[in-house]
Amino acid sequence: MAYTVPKLKDHSAKALDKASDNLLAALEKESKAVKNEEEWKIFRDRWMARKNGVLTQINDLWLKAAPVEAKPVFGQKVNWLKKHVEGMVEVTNKRLLFAQLPAKHVKSKKKIKVETIDLDAFARDLKHGLIASQSLDITLPGIRRPLGSEHPVIKTIHEIVSVFRNLGYSVQEGPVIETDYYNFEALNFPPNHPARDTQDTLFIACQESKPQRERLLLRTHTSPVQIRTMENMKPPVRIVIPGKVHRNDPPDASHSPMFHQVEGLAVDTNITFCDLKGTLDHAMKALFGSSVKTSFRPSFFPFTEPSAEMMVSCFICGGSGKRGAEPCRPCKQTGWIEILGCGMVDPNVYGFVDYDPKKVSGFAFGMGADRIAILKYGVDDIQLFFNGDVRFLEQFG
Numbered sequence: 001m002a003y004t005v006p007k008l009k010d011h012s013a014k015a016l017d018k019a020s021d022n023l024l025a026a027l028e029k030e031s032k033a034v035k036n037e038e039e040w041k042i043f044r045d046r047w048m049a050r051k052n053g054v055l056t057q058i059n060d061l062w063l064k065a066a067p068v069e070a071k072p073v074f075g076q077k078v079n080w081l082k083k084h085v086e087g088m089v090e091v092t093n094k095r096l097l098f099a100q101l102p103a104k105h106v107k108s109k110k111k112i113k114v115e116t117i118d119l120d121a122f123a124r125d126l127k128h129g130l131i132a133s134q135s136l137d138i139t140l141p142g143i144r145r146p147l148g149s150e151h152p153v154i155k156t157i158h159e160i161v162s163v164f165r166n167l168g169y170s171v172q173e174g175p176v177i178e179t180d181y182y183n184f185e186a187l188n189f190p191p192n193h194p195a196r197d198t199q200d201t202l203f204i205a206c207q208e209s210k211p212q213r214e215r216l217l218l219r220t221h222t223s224p225v226q227i228r229t230m231e232n233m234k235p236p237v238r239i240v241i242p243g244k245v246h247r248n249d250p251p252d253a254s255h256s257p258m259f260h261q262v263e264g265l266a267v268d269t270n271i272t273f274c275d276l277k278g279t280l281d282h283a284m285k286a287l288f289g290s291s292v293k294t295s296f297r298p299s300f301f302p303f304t305e306p307s308a309e310m311m312v313s314c315f316i317c318g319g320s321g322k323r324g325a326e327p328c329r330p331c332k333q334t335g336w337i338e339i340l341g342c343g344m345v346d347p348n349v350y351g352f353v354d355y356d357p358k359k360v361s362g363f364a365f366g367m368g369a370d371r372i373a374i375l376k377y378g379v380d381d382i383q384l385f386f387n388g389d390v391r392f393l394e395q396f397g
């Protein structure tokens with residue numbers, strides 16, 4: 001007689017054990033009787049169907065009907081039975097699949113232990129038609145699973161970061177959705193200061209009811225992490241900050257509304273502009289080859305004073321501005337490539353993070369990682385990095 005789930009009158013643990021032993025015995029018997037896929041489906045539904053399957057029934061007739069004090073024990077047992085039944089249904093299916101191994105293997109099949117075959121993979125491939133259920137041609141080439149490779153921008157970021165790690169810098173990260181305070185105000189961009197206009201900002205909508213400093217935006221540079229780090233770390237500080245930034249720039253060959261920067265900050269006693277120059281000169285030689293030269297031009301950033309733009313002698317034409325008879329395009333024939341912005345941390349910034357500008361000094365710098373990747377790999381369109389075309393990306397493997 002087919003097993004039916006009994007109602008339990010006695011809600012003791014002993015009665016429950018007995019009932020579940022009966023259930024398990026029935027489960028095993030029915031599993032053994034399954035001969036083919038159709039029977040397996042019936043078996044599966046009989047035990048697992050949401051509507052009126054055995055598992056649903058024990059939930060209703062045993063667990064729900066149990067008095068409150070017995071619920072914890074019943075709950076545990078019913079859960080355990082659930083797992084057991086699900087496992088058994090799966091094992092039964094695997095047994096059938098195993099039985100489908102091609103006839104030519106039948107002789108040795110007895111010797112093959114079930115554990116030596118990856119039955120999960122076998123079942124998957126069978127389902128996807130990668131193995132015909134009746135014959136398995138082991139001479140067919142295997143399924144090639146292509147190796148992934150690091151994205152060129154990420155690879156460039158790793159290279160830059162590792163140059164600074166070797167100098168003893170640690171890595172910090174911060175949120176991409178930032179407040180006005182960290183992105184601008186604490187970096188000495190006062191509200192309505194025209195320097196804000198140099199960074200076309202993407203603001204999060206519906207923030208007008210908040211005070212300006214709390215309003216959210218997509219960070220336009222990685223510099224806010226300088227503030228976040230100094231808030232939490234006493235000097236000396238030596239950090240690099242890789243990350244994504246956004247600006248409201250329409251996409252073209254050299255612009256993308258999303259791009260990447262690597263920022264740096266060193267604050268300690270007696271740090272001078274010479275330290276900045278020496279550190280960055282070393283870093284550029286490590287990145288682009290020992291023969292490159294660096295050159296600094298005055299510039300302006302609200303959070304550094306003095307500020308500079310750093311140029312690197314063109315590592316493509318060697319600084320000559322020419323490639324044979326042709327003009328060198330990456331350096332626009334000048335022999336120099338602008339690589340980053342930098343400067344000595346403005347004392348006003350220390351005021352926002354409780355550092356004493358009389359005791360400490362420091363330098364900061366920020367560079368565009370995508371631009372450096374473009375130069376390093378001779379890519380002529382930044383969009384290629386973000387279109388997700390595997391044919392382009394796999395060239396960097």
Ligand code: DAH
Nearest residue numbers: 221223341342343364365366
């Ligand atoms: N945050 C600047 C930008 O995105 C780049 C920069 C300039 C970063 C000077 C710095 C710095 O840390 O000192 O345009």
